[in-house]
Amino acid sequence: MIFAANFKTNHTRRSTELYIKALKEKLLAKKPEDQVYIFPPATALGTYEGDFTIGAQNAYPAKNGAFTGEIGTEQLEEFGIKTILIGHSERREHLGESQDDVAQKFAFFKEQGYEILYCIGEPLEIREEGDEAVMEYLLAQFDGIDISYKNLIIAYEPIWAIGTGRSATVEEIASTHESLKKTVQKPLLYGGSVKPANIKEIADIRGVDGVLVGSASLDAESFAAMICHK
Ligand code: 13P
Numbered sequence: 001m002i003f004a005a006n007f008k009t010n011h012t013r014r015s016t017e018l019y020i021k022a023l024k025e026k027l028l029a030k031k032p033e034d035q036v037y038i039f040p041p042a043t044a045l046g047t048y049e050g051d052f053t054i055g056a057q058n059a060y061p062a063k064n065g066a067f068t069g070e071i072g073t074e075q076l077e078e079f080g081i082k083t084i085l086i087g088h089s090e091r092r093e094h095l096g097e098s099q100d101d102v103a104q105k106f107a108f109f110k111e112q113g114y115e116i117l118y119c120i121g122e123p124l125e126i127r128e129e130g131d132e133a134v135m136e137y138l139l140a141q142f143d144g145i146d147i148s149y150k151n152l153i154i155a156y157e158p159i160w161a162i163g164t165g166r167s168a169t170v171e172e173i174a175s176t177h178e179s180l181k182k183t184v185q186k187p188l189l190y191g192g193s194v195k196p197a198n199i200k201e202i203a204d205i206r207g208v209d210g211v212l213v214g215s216a217s218l219d220a221e222s223f224a225a226m227i228c229h230k
Pocket of ligand 1: 006088157161162163164165191192193194212214215
């Protein structure tokens with residue numbers, strides 16, 4: 001299983017250091033085959049030693065240059081970071097990233113050999129239209145994306161389940177993952193209100209290869225409880 005923590009705009013550099021220190025002790029109990037990823041905010045990126053991978057939540061598709069307010073691969077590689085999240089619904093929604101923007105970013109980071117955690121997910125009004133509409137919407141989020149890229153992990157995150165406390169049901173996750181796997185044969189994570197109370201039922205779903213966790217990952221104890229759940 002893959003366990004990924006997306007801090008979004010939470011935690012500082014100092015609190016990330018303390019978090020990682022606390023998490024590292026707990027990770028001694030994790031299964032060796034399980035993989036842990038942490039995506040802190042840009043100001044907390046750094047070189048941290050341990051049995052986990054640090055990734056960037058976002059970066060500009062350039063090595064460096066005149067892109068005020070952005071960071072590029074030169075800034076990431078100072079810390080040995082070669083993993084990035086692309087396509088998160090919050091960037092699509094709040095930062096106005098179009099499918100074209102997302103695809104361009106994907107192509108750039110693929111070219112640089114980055115491991116890409118690519119996010120897709122539908123809004124509530126699409127989910128309410130039924131399974132066919134959901135799949136049509138999700139597959140359109142693969143437009144311009146090389147889904148055969150070897151360093152690719154996909155995260156399915158229904159927008160209506162993000163930060164709402166209301167996860168998708170086991171049936172919704174199972175059927176969506178099963179349908180997605182017909183198109184994309186890559187590790188497929190579920191995200192959206194994953195927490196210690198529902199990790200077991202979600203992790204046990206066939207077709208769920210891991211989870212991408214926001215709110216419930218912000219506390220090291222809570223994230224560790226999910227990683228080490230039995
Ligand atoms: P929550 O776990 O807070 O619902 O967020 C999920 C998410 O968006 C992770 O990328």
